Amino acid sequence: MRYNKQGLFIRNLKMVVDWTNIEARVLDYHSFDDLLAEKTLGVLWEIDRVRSEKNAIILAHYYQIPPIQMVADFKGDSLALAMKAKEIGDKDLVVSSTVHFMAEMVKLLSPDKKVVIPSSDASCSIAEGINASVIQRIREEFPKAAVVGYINTTATVKAEFDSVCTSANAEQVVQRIPGKEVILVPDHLFFRNILKKVDDGRRYLTYEGVVGGSIVLYDHFDDSEFRFPLNGTVAPLLDKGTCIVHEDFTPEHVKEYRRREGVDLVLAHPEVRTDVAELADKVGGTGVMMKFLKDSSAQRVLYLSECDLAVPLVEAYPSKKFVTPCLLCPYMKKNTLDGLLYSLREEVDVVDVDAEVVEGARRSLERMFELTA
Structure with a gap:
């Protein structure tokens, strides 16, 4: 060289x-x-x-x-x-x-x-906040409910879902999956923000985590919590499945950057807190943010997501100024x-999936593609 x-x-x-x-x-x-x-x-x-x-x-x-x-x-x-x-x-x-x-x-x-x-x-705090045993325990309490799971989960957990969804297609998947009751796991902040756009009369329950030996679901139909014991179920590594980056953004961040930087557009990932999402001009996953900017005349943009999203943002829109509190994902x-x-x-750190969960995990992924086709 x-x-x-x-x-x-x-x-x-x-x-x-x-x-x-x-x-x-x-x-x-x-x-x-x-x-x-x-x-x-x-x-x-x-x-x-x-x-x-x-x-x-x-x-x-x-x-x-x-x-x-x-x-x-x-x-x-x-x-x-x-x-x-x-x-x-x-x-x-x-x-x-x-x-x-x-x-x-x-x-x-x-x-x-x-x-x-x-x-x-390289794990994920959302993935560490749920396991297959908890999904199985939830199904015992709600045997007829459809279970939609966020993509930020392990293959073993995906095998327990009826369908996976991502931040880019969650609204479609949630509205199109059949069933009178739909349970959404995790992250509850993400699904609370998604459900603001859904009003089809069905009962939606979001997994909030494990508290004091009980699984906690939030019922969006009647604005109440539903708790039931683990009953010997092994608890997840973390007691809630939320993003340790996105949940740290605050309303004060938005107010500060509007004042200090004069931003004319605020983009927020749906994993942020609901009080933060309410202050954003657009809530969506990283791909949604990228597409939204294509038709936006905004020149000073605050994005509430992982700091290194700046790389594709600046690459795609070099004339715009992007600012962020710059929170980094340690995973x-x-x-x-x-x-x-x-x-x-x-060719080390080879990724394999246990044979007994391959079929179920692949099925839930393919179901996502079917529901969003």
Whole structure:
């Protein structure tokens, strides 16, 4: 590898990505000094070289660190990644630079592919707030109810759902799934915001968590709580399934940025608190935010989501100014550039799904696609 007089790499191999663009972005990145930029470019180049050798594809979520998003073949939100996972094509190896439940989803939808993840510790607070045993216990109390589960769950939990949904399609799935009673699990903040748009006379119950040995559901039909004992059911790792990033945004954040930055548009992820969502101009997942901006004349935008969503936002709308309190997901940040290179080169941290849950988990994912077709 050689450098030209500007310090950029000169390569003789045919690479996968547009290096002129990547080099310019890395060198211009505000948090990189020259030494870090040079090191980062070296790792990115090696990732690109190994990817070509192994006929691999790199998928990355919008919350990954900027260099990972830069080098990824495809980046997107959960729904976009799910759709892409069905279209891997002739690639031999998939690197899912996401959290673990998303990597499982890739494996479920591309079962013949080898899938690896940069860090097997990249979990999710929503996923840690629910387990399959709790879903089974809920079904004992509501045997005729339809159960819709958020995509931010493990494959074992997805196998217990009637359908999965994402932040981009939850409203469609919730309204189209049959049943007089619909139970939504987790996260309850997310579903409370979604249900503000749903008024079809049915009974909706959201999973609030486990409190004092009891499972708590909130009944939106009569504005009341419904509690029943675990009865020996193993409790989840966390007592509630909410996003530790999105639940930390406050109404004060919105008011401060409107005053200090003069923002003319506030975008909020549906996992935020309901009092925050009420102050937003648009509530939707990351993909919804991206599409909404296409027809918006707003120039100063506050987005209430993970800080590194700035990467695709600025890339798509360079003339707009984006501001945020910059809250970072510690789970997403477990994936590092060096970790990505190692998992790609050594094909370690392989993602597999237990055979006994594959059919059920894949069924709930496919049901989501059917309901939103």
